Amino acid sequence: MADYRKQGDVAVLHANNPPVNALSYHVRQGLYDGIEAAEKDPSVKCIVICGKGKTFPVGADIREFASGSAKKFPNLIEVCDKIEACTKPVVAAIHGFALGGGLEISLGCHYRIGGTSCKVGFPEVNIGVLPGAGGTQRLPRVIGLKPSLDIITSGCHVGAKEALKLGILDKIVQGDVVTEGIKFAKSVQNQPLHGRRVSTMAVPDVSQANALCNSAMAEVKRKSSGLLAPVACVKSLRVAAQTPYKDGIKIESALMLQLMTSGQAKALQYAFFAERLASKWQVPGGASHATVTPRPVKSCAVVGGGYMGSGIVMCILNAGLPCILVEANQKFLDRGIKMIQGLYAGSVKLGKMSEQDAKKTLSLLKPTLRYEDLKDVDVVIEAVFEDMKLKQEVFGKLDKVCKKDALLCSNTSTLNIDKIASATRRPDRVMGMHFFAPAYYMKLLENIRGAETSPQTVATVTQLSVKIGKVPVLVGNCHGFVGNRMMAPYTTEAQRLLEEGAYPHQVDQVIEEFGIPIGPLKVGDLTGLDVSWKITREVSRMLGLDHTKREDVEPFGLYFPVRNALYEKGRLGRKTGAGFYKYEKAGSKVAIPDPLVMDIIDHHCREEGIDRRRIPPQEIYERCLYSLINEGFKTLEEGIAARPEDVDIIWLLGYGWPRYTGGPMHFASQIGLRRLYGRIEYYHNKYPDRDHWTPSRLLKTLSQQEHPVPLAQWGQFASTTSRL
Numbered sequence: 001m002a003d004y005r006k007q008g009d010v011a012v013l014h015a016n017n018p019p020v021n022a023l024s025y026h027v028r029q030g031l032y033d034g035i036e037a038a039e040k041d042p043s044v045k046c047i048v049i050c051g052k053g054k055t056f057p058v059g060a061d062i063r064e065f066a067s068g069s070a071k072k073f074p075n076l077i078e079v080c081d082k083i084e085a086c087t088k089p090v091v092a093a094i095h096g097f098a099l100g101g102g103l104e105i106s107l108g109c110h111y112r113i114g115g116t117s118c119k120v121g122f123p124e125v126n127i128g129v130l131p132g133a134g135g136t137q138r139l140p141r142v143i144g145l146k147p148s149l150d151i152i153t154s155g156c157h158v159g160a161k162e163a164l165k166l167g168i169l170d171k172i173v174q175g176d177v178v179t180e181g182i183k184f185a186k187s188v189q190n191q192p193l194h195g196r197r198v199s200t201m202a203v204p205d206v207s208q209a210n211a212l213c214n215s216a217m218a219e220v221k222r223k224s225s226g227l228l229a230p231v232a233c234v235k236s237l238r239v240a241a242q243t244p245y246k247d248g249i250k251i252e253s254a255l256m257l258q259l260m261t262s263g264q265a266k267a268l269q270y271a272f273f274a275e276r277l278a279s280k281w282q283v284p285g286g287a288s289h290a291t292v293t294p295r296p297v298k299s300c301a302v303v304g305g306g307y308m309g310s311g312i313v314m315c316i317l318n319a320g321l322p323c324i325l326v327e328a329n330q331k332f333l334d335r336g337i338k339m340i341q342g343l344y345a346g347s348v349k350l351g352k353m354s355e356q357d358a359k360k361t362l363s364l365l366k367p368t369l370r371y372e373d374l375k376d377v378d379v380v381i382e383a384v385f386e387d388m389k390l391k392q393e394v395f396g397k398l399d400k401v402c403k404k405d406a407l408l409c410s411n412t413s414t415l416n417i418d419k420i421a422s423a424t425r426r427p428d429r430v431m432g433m434h435f436f437a438p439a440y441y442m443k444l445l446e447n448i449r450g451a452e453t454s455p456q457t458v459a460t461v462t463q464l465s466v467k468i469g470k471v472p473v474l475v476g477n478c479h480g481f482v483g484n485r486m487m488a489p490y491t492t493e494a495q496r497l498l499e500e501g502a503y504p505h506q507v508d509q510v511i512e513e514f515g516i517p518i519g520p521l522k523v524g525d526l527t528g529l530d531v532s533w534k535i536t537r538e539v540s541r542m543l544g545l546d547h548t549k550r551e552d553v554e555p556f557g558l559y560f561p562v563r564n565a566l567y568e569k570g571r572l573g574r575k576t577g578a579g580f581y582k583y584e585k586a587g588s589k590v591a592i593p594d595p596l597v598m599d600i601i602d603h604h605c606r607e608e609g610i611d612r613r614r615i616p617p618q619e620i621y622e623r624c625l626y627s628l629i630n631e632g633f634k635t636l637e638e639g640i641a642a643r644p645e646d647v648d649i650i651w652l653l654g655y656g657w658p659r660y661t662g663g664p665m666h667f668a669s670q671i672g673l674r675r676l677y678g679r680i681e682y683y684h685n686k687y688p689d690r691d692h693w694t695p696s697r698l699l700k701t702l703s704q705q706e707h708p709v710p711l712a713q714w715g716q717f718a719s720t721t722s723r724l
């Protein structure tokens with residue numbers, strides 16, 4: 001898995017492990033043996049290491065961490081040390097990415113050259129480990145501690161120009177990087193190697209080591225509280241400044257071994273692969289991403305240029321696709337355009353985009369008030385108000401004006417896609433595309449398949465989603481789909497806890513300590529209590545209930561007396577400076593616990609004859625999180641979510657679930673399904689009137705298996721419990 005060839009007196013070693021040349025055992029062995037062969041061959045004067053296909057090696061093979069093969073001889077440390085010890089000059093010729101172990105290989109080389117578009121970096125923190133093949137010991141010896149701390153603790157990629165400036169690259173080359181690597185190697189083949197072996201160098205800014213590492217440690221603890229890997233990276237980098245390489249590498253290895261076996265690393269690596277699995281869809285009947293060819297999409301349109309629509313337009317424009325924006329009237333059209341222009345102006349100001357690029361991108365936008373202008377577009381995404389009647393009216397119009405093979409998609413957050421599709425004569429070409437706010441930033445896209453949506457529509461929408469920079473997850477059609485459906489029991493329990501003894505800040509604190517950045521009641525204030533009040537009213541109407549009558553709505557989990565009392569007092573959340581919390585002023589972000597709210601809650605309880613009790617944090621934790629997880633299992637047993645990995649990606653990318661726990665389903669597997677089921681059954685017995693505590697049948701089945709069923713096999717049990 002590393003090809004060895006000779007070109008004159010140069011040995012060229014190609015890492016060959018498609019698609020990204022991950023450094024699995026055979027690649028490491030190939031590189032190790034290649035160096036040995038070149039060393040022994042008297043006709044070889046110098047060596048070039050490069051990657052076959054689209055990239056230089058992008059790092060260790062992550063799958064080998066779990067299997068233990070990463071430690072097998074020669075491990076990456078041994079490969080890097082072998083390269084460095086070679087008595088003939090070794091040049092890394094980098095194209096594509098040199099990440100993690102790939103960058104470590106190149107730091108073992110005596111010289112590094114790169115193509116103009118190459119990128120280097122140490123993304124290990126993102127998967128819960130550190131650059132454990134000498135990365136934390138060699139990088140600071142080349143570029144100093146300060147930039148090394150930044151690069152290693154952030155996991156960010158560094159472009160070629162910056163890498164040259166820092167000294168990671170010795171040269172940027174145009175054209176074929178291997179040809180240039182060979183030329184470069186020949187030019188240095190007679191140069192002495194002492195001074196080129198990085199492990200023998202001193203860290204240049206060693207005198208500032210303590211100050212730099214102390215401040216980096218404070219920063220990683222502030223930014224990523226609870227994460228093990230960034231802390232270990234700083235520790236290991238401090239060692240590099242204080243210790244010779246041969247001792248430093250031992251400490252780095254010890255830290256790496258601790259991290260590799262941590263729950264955080266397992267969860268983060270699971271999330272890495274789950275994210276890549278998301279776009280690989282399959283529908284009942286067998287059609288899948290591998291069998292269905294998507295239609296080409298050359299142009300799009302968005303209907304409704306409000307908060308969501310304007311963000312969706314930007315995603316489309318950023319992908320280089322022309323986009324028409326339709327609004328209901330000139331005032332709202334102008335407002336939408338202004339919003340889009342403002343966001344691009346902001347990007348230019350922040351240096352994220354050149355003025356020229358912003359202008360070019362904006363030139364792809366065509367605003368209009370005429371639906372007829374959409375006659376030639378390939379895909380339309382509707383983002384008008386969340387109102388079934390209006391959406392059906394819009395889809396009816398679109399069906400008439402759009403060409404017959406155009407796809408019509410809705411950015412609804414809860415509504416029934418089949419009902420929307422029924423307003424058209426093309427339900428096979430209708431789909432939901434549920435973006436998350438702000439749409440130009442959030443990576444998640446919940447794509448909803450209706451009963452009649454064709455596989456080709458799924459394929460085309462999935463491909464478009466990836467093109468506009470999203471991670472698409474295909475889900476089935478039900479109220480709230482996967483994400484918002486799971487959100488419902490979580491927020492319901494958060495509010496119910498207020499009626500039994502907790503106050504808003506106590507509930508939010510538990511959830512925030514778990515790692516979700518904003519607790520459910522702060523989210524309530526952010527969204528607006530009027531918005532959630534209206535949603536309750538609409539859902540009650542849909543169910544034929546009177547939302548003002550407690551006896552009507554309570555059995556359906558739609559009775560929120562504290563929220564209602566706050567709403568009736570005009571406390572609508574952040575925007576009015578008061579909701580579940582008080583704020584310094586309207587729009588302010590800092591939520592302050594409010595004695596007035598506690599009085600309102602106490603008063604409500606007295607009136608209802610409720611004896612408030614002290615609710616332990618563990619109960620808050622279980623009632624909010626376990627009810628949400630139980631609902632997640634129900635989406636799996638009903639086939640609304642296809643795989644547990646999909647549920648996790650939705651919560652990781654759409655709702656701020658802490659990535660180092662892997663997502664609600666992975667987290668459930670770590671709790672243990674038997675224990676989890678027991679707690680859900682306990683709450684079900686305690687609150688039999690709350691439907692969301694009815695245990696999922698899939699969870700029950702899985703919890704009864706003799707041995708824990710690996711998460712990747714849960715689907716096999718879902719089919720036996722499915723109600724579809």
Ligand SMILES: CCCCCCCCCCCCCC(=O)CC(=O)SCCNC(=O)CCNC(=O)[C@H](O)C(C)(C)COP(=O)(O)OP(=O)(O)OC[C@H]1O[C@@H](n2cnc3c(N)ncnc32)[C@H](O)[C@@H]1OP(=O)(O)O
Nearest residue numbers: 022058059060061062075076100101123131132133253276
């Ligand atoms: C006492 C002494 C004992 C000593 C013991 C210690 C010995 C242990 C030594 C171990 C040292 C380990 C050293 C180290 O530094 C660790 C690492 O290198 S960790 C890996 C770091 N690298 C990464 O995290 C890169 C991850 N990849 C990416 O960011 C992207 O893939 C990339 C930007 C490179 C390309 O993006 P894109 O083009 O969008 O492609 P995809 O992301 O879709 O990927 C395509 C395909 O490839 C799979 N893949 C990508 N990277 C890896 C990888 N590193 N390992 C395995 N597989 C990888 C990816 O999953 C996709 O495949 P699918 O089948 O579609 O999932």
Ligand SMILES: NC(=O)C1=CN([C@@H]2O[C@H](COP(=O)(O)OP(=O)(O)OC[C@H]3O[C@@H](n4cnc5c(N)ncnc54)[C@H](O)[C@@H]3O)[C@@H](O)[C@H]2O)C=CC1
Nearest residue numbers: 304305306307308309327328332383384385386412413437
């Ligand atoms: N706000 C959010 O966080 C999220 C909202 N959504 C969904 O996105 C949709 C839009 O929501 P927002 O952007 O927040 O609403 P918004 O109120 O900001 O924008 C809606 C826009 O639609 C326009 N519009 C109304 N009728 C129209 C018509 N017949 N033709 C053309 N334009 C028309 C309005 O003028 C308005 O500008 C809703 O379905 C909502 O549920 C989805 C995800 C998140």
